[in-house]
Amino acid sequence: MDTESTRTEWIRQQNELRARRIANDQLDFSVNITPRHIDSAAVDSSSSAPPVDMLDPLVRDFVSSRGDTASFDSSFEGLRYVGGVDIGFDHEEDQRGVRGPREAIAGATAVAVLVVLELPTLKVVYKDMEEGRLTLPYIPTFLAFRELPLLLRLFARLRSHPTWAHVFPQVVLVDGNGILHPRMMGLAAHLGIVADVPTIGVAKNFLHMNAEHLTVDGVKAGMKALHEASTGAMLPADGSGQALRSMLAPQVQEVDSSSDVTGALSGLSAIAPSGTSHTDFMPLIGSSGQLYGVTLLPTPSTTNPIFVSPGHRVSARTTLFLAKKLSLFRIPEPVRQADKIGRLRLSQLAKSAG
16 A cells, blocks of 8 residues: 555545535524524624624624533424444454554454434434454544445445335434544545535544644643633634624633643633633634534533534534534434444454454
8 A cells, every 4th residue: 555645645535525515504404593692792892803793603603602502592303313323443453463553453343333313212213233344554534535435335225225214314423523624524524425414523532633723732721721711612812813702802701821721722712701600612713713613511411522523514503502412421322322332243243253
């Protein structure tokens, strides 16, 4: 495998797919998300910043919420079937007998799982697995090229199933990133475009993007600041954040810019509204002003965040509220159930091999 030439080709394909990605909601169910309360005092009319109506509506909604999904009413009428996707790996050696992190081993046995949950019960009504050896190693930011073949077989099988095709998911949550990716083409986005299905990326670990000043340390520090100060938004520290800061004045107080916390934010500054009691998400906005997704604490008892980003045919706002709605624990239920089923199968394979 010529790694350099392969990467060049994969980047070309990712860029082509990115041009086909649909960033707004194209769903067969209705989405209704409305603020519970709009505080007109949050807008500084004397500011020279652009009027609120001129701001990106996605960013405006995130800022208006003060980082608290409870400040919105959300409903999804007509949504009945939600999919979850996960791929697990065994601990086998690769073809050369080399051991390493299981996700990095070429030749490891993988189990891909697709589940469909029915709303409102979140009961699993369909599950399917695809097993196979992955011939490619794990290369950061190119996950889809390794895992997509197994996943596409699962979707094709369900689409043509004589009995279960009617439960084909209306939206799919994927264990992986959507546009929270250097080329905005993580596994969820890639899968959504190729399979032509609305997708949301749900990642347990943060994929840092130095070019956008989005780093692991910065996000951790930001979440710590948000949690401790009940802050409600993350804004770019450069000029692109000034309009949003003005929009929130005089309701906010800036975190001390000399503190170690804000120093670790790598181009982002935290702002904290007064009078808020809870913060469960933080928008992930790069230094370019691009909104990549959110860091989310899905339940009140969650202390370790997940990283949620739009994939394909789902807006950033709908991504946030669906991930929240579908979470009983830290991991949204469709992905959690797919992970459970995959782990059980891998355990069975390990026992039979031993």
